[in-house]
Amino acid sequence: MNILNLAQKIVSIPSYLDKENNINEITLGNFIFEYFKSNIKTLQVVKQKEKDGERFNIIASNTTSPTLVFSCHMDTVQPVLSVEKQMDVRVEGDKLFGLGASDMKGGLAAIISAVEDLQANLPPIAIVFDYDEEYYFAGIIDFLREYKYRPDLAVFTEPTNLQILNGCRGITEVRFDVIGRSGHGSRPEEAVNAIEAAYELIKKLKISLSKKNTKQIGMNSINFSSLQGGREQDGRIIEQANAVPDIARVLLDIRISNSDVNAKFILKKLQELAKPLSVKIRQFTCNLEIQPVFTPKEKLQLVELSMSKVMGKFSYNKELDKTGLFEGAYVKPEWDCPCIAFGPGPRNTEFTIGEYVSISDLKIAKDIYKEIINSI
Secondary structure (H helix, E strand, C coil), X not given: CCHHHHHHHXXXXXXXXXXXXXXXXHHHHHHHHHHHHHHCCCCEEEEEECCCCCCEEEEEECCCCCCEEEEEEXXXXXXXCCHXXXXXXXXXXCEEECCCHHHHHHHHHHHHHHHHHHHHHCCCEEEEEECCCXXXXXXXXXXXXXXXXXXXXXXXXXXXXXXXXXXXXXXEEEEEEEECECCECCCHHHCECXXXXXXXXXXXXXXXXXXXXXXXXXXXXXXXXXXXXXXXXXXXXXXXXXXXXXXXXXXXXXXXXXXXXXXXXXXXXXXHHHHHHCCEEEEEEEEXXXXXXXXXXXXXXXXXXXXXHHHCCCCECCCHHHCCCCCHHHHHHHHCCCEEECCCCCCCCCCCCCCEEEHHHHHHHHHHHHHHHHHC
């Protein structure tokens, strides 16, 4: 199947998570599994099922010790506008539109097509198709528990506009309560407003984290994701207009460029900053903690050469602190190998009706993947 037809088919299969309507990436996974069985017979393809459920990863390989690994996630974000419009798969000029066209079904189609062309002469290789990347990375976590690879290179076929993404920030997602002191709304100066204190606390935390920025990856940042405040009563937060709020429940998504900025560091810094504000930090929990990763350019000469052969040039993304997390953040600490994201398609269109991938970039990505495979 030519790459455009393959990409159209893959994009047309819904693979977002919708538990109410029983939609996930299983149907797409079964299509990929059967496609390898029928068309790429030089690779063994297996399903790795999640422990308690029906979802699964797919691993296509010709060895238990690959020197090269490509990794692609099968799921997409949920349609947040019109399901019909976002799932409308169409070609207009050089663009293939549809949910997941860029993130990351374009790259997924490109690597399948590349391997299909080269199947008679492949190096020790594995291609991983995993689930749940857009949510809590359950698929890649399950995969790493079982597969202890030590490749020379791992490539994640994320949309990077055909630039090398050789690192990304990590994530520390934390939740905590800011505890103030309630009082009558007519005399707020006699109380400590927990909501106001929470706002000031996060402003001061941002300043502290700015001192921990790095040259390699860039800025640390905070997304003040959620705030629930009011008066605490019997373990609940209630609204009471004439009472100064004595509790503020905070959720933060902290993108970290410096590995020193972990949950322990955040808690200590919050406690320090809370004292001058006359509040306390309570019920601090870390929901997610992933360290930043970075691969030096000198370890990526093979990728640079492959791009140069196809495009006549190569380029790196110079704003690593403007990109999202990719699964190399999980893989690199486990495998200790160079990890990059590289693929067709622009970033940051996945929440719009206009998500697309350039057809010409699909073909270029495929040719670059083939060069990498042939050069390993």
